[in-house]
Amino acid sequence: MDSHENGTGTPRRSRGRPRDWHDKTAQNTIKSLDRAMAVFEFLSEAQGKALSDIASEMKQSPATVYRILVTLEGRGLVEFDPVEQVWHIGPHAFVIGARFLRRTSLVDRARPIMRKLMEDTGETANLGVEKEGAVLFLSQVETHATIRAFFPPGTLSAMHASGIGKALLAEMDSARLKRTLRNQTLEAFTKHTITEFDELEDDLKDVRARGFAVDGEEKNLGMRCIAAPVFDVTGEAVAGISVSGPVSRVGPGDVDRMSACVVEAAKALSLAIGGEAIPRRL
Secondary structure (H helix, E strand, O other): OOOOEOOOOOEOOOOOOOOOOOOOOHHHOOHHHHHHHHHHHHHHHOOOEOHHHHHHHHOOOHHHHHHHHHHHHHOOOEEEEOOOOEEEEOHHHHHHHHHHHHHOOHHHHHHHHHHHHHHHHOOEEEEEEEEOOEEEEEEEEOOOOOOOOOOOOOOEEEHHHOHHHHHHHOOOOHHHHHHHHOOOOOOOOOOOOOOOHHHHHHHHHHHHHHOOEEEEOOOOOOEEEEEEEEEOOOOOEEEEEEEEEEOOOOOHHHHHHHHHHHHHHHHHHHHHOOOOOOOOOO
16 A cells, blocks of 8 residues: 555545645735734844834734734733833743744754755864863764764863864853863863963954854864854854864865855754844843
């Protein structure tokens, strides 16, 4: 029996979706719901808006927008401030977002993004987090090239000599940075390793300003790594994503092209876990 047929020989309909579930044409779109979600998304980005401002900026009639807002208010998704006469996102929006976060796995969400990053750059893609002052590698998608970097899941690496490590350190405030590196010596793994705290701080300022870190043979001679931070819903850097490869393929002239790919991958993963592609900074 065909796996798509039932016992009567008729096609079996997939549970939870209609036969034309993949059809995203207008006939399968609920226009009023789509309009309501547009208002909801607009308000989430521009909170504290008056009805007239929302209607004007979205080019909708005030009556339509008001009905949408009152409907969303009934579900706790938006709320009205009677004193300021403005609308805000409501508490139930957070509840729904929290449910999404509970089902979100960083590693699972990262795999397709890392695979694309490897294909775009031709180099091994890595995912890591900070663990007790070191980089803990969680996942890797290896390049098909013969010479490649290898960081199996569970590998620990010094943060000051790691692309991912420096990407994460650069997002820490001064107090947390000192706590993270407290009681650590900045070990020299190669002649390129940064071993002075002041020099490391200067390097981290550059990393933060440009949005990506470079490990230029600082851990292993002949290998270069480019990394960018991944941000969660609070705007905190919770992981780093990178590409690593031999300097013969990842030379100084390749950094601009590859860093753009890495930064885009980090933004995509941030959004995939419910975070911000570019966090708001004080």
